[in-house]
Every structure is written in structure tokens, then in C-alpha cells.
Amino acid sequence: MENQEPKKAVALRYDIEKDDVPVVVAKGRGLIAENIARLAEQSQVPIRQDKQLADYLMALEIYQEIPPELYGVVAEILAFIYRMDQGYQKGL
Numbered sequence: 682m683e684n685q686e687p688k689k690a691v692a693l694r695y696d697i698e699k700d701d702v703p704v705v706v707a708k709g710r711g712l713i714a715e716n717i718a719r720l721a722e723q724s725q726v727p728i729r730q731d732k733q734l735a736d737y738l739m740a741l742e743i744y745q746e747i748p749p750e751l752y753g754v755v756a757e758i759l760a761f762i763y764r765m766d767q768g769y770q771k772g773l
């Protein structure tokens with residue numbers, strides 16, 4: 682049997698009025714990761730699966746801002762979510 686790594690999840694918050702950059706607000710492995718994903722789905726928060734990004738974000742502390750090295754990739758994700766939200770609001 683192959684030894685599988687436990688599922689990981691990291692939740693980010695970016696409030697343009699409060700935050701200079703996105704901040705880690707939750708993270709965990711296994712059951713905690715499953716709960717983070719379940720809560721995101723229930724709240725209709727988009728989920729992006731990216732193992733490498735999750736590994737980087739797991740190294741951060743809760744309420745720590747993401748480092749400048751991750752601005753580009755996180756900005757792409759936020760732009761994608763924004764476009765999805767705009768399409769949803771227009772009924773697309």
C-alpha cells in the first residue's frame with residue numbers, strides 16, 4: 682500500500698479595506714483540512730487545488746501575510762475568483 686500524504690488546506694482572506702495583502706486565516710491537515718474544504722463549499726467559497734502553493738502556505742503562521750514571492754500566483758487566483766463572481770452576478 683502506498684503511503685499517502687494527508688490532505689492539506691489553507692484559507693486566505695483578502696479584504697481590500699482591511700488587508701494590504703492576502704492573509705492566512707486557517708490551515709490544517711487531515712480532518713482539519715477536510716473541515717476547511719467543507720466550510721468553503723458550504724459558504725460557496727471557490728476552492729483551488731495546488732499542492733505546491735498549499736505547501737508554501739502551510740509554512741506560514743495564522744494571520745501572517747503571504748510573502749512577496751507568492752503575490753503573483755495568489756493575484757492570479759484572486760483575479761479568477763473575481764471574474765467568476767462577476768459572471769455569477771450577471772447570471773452567466
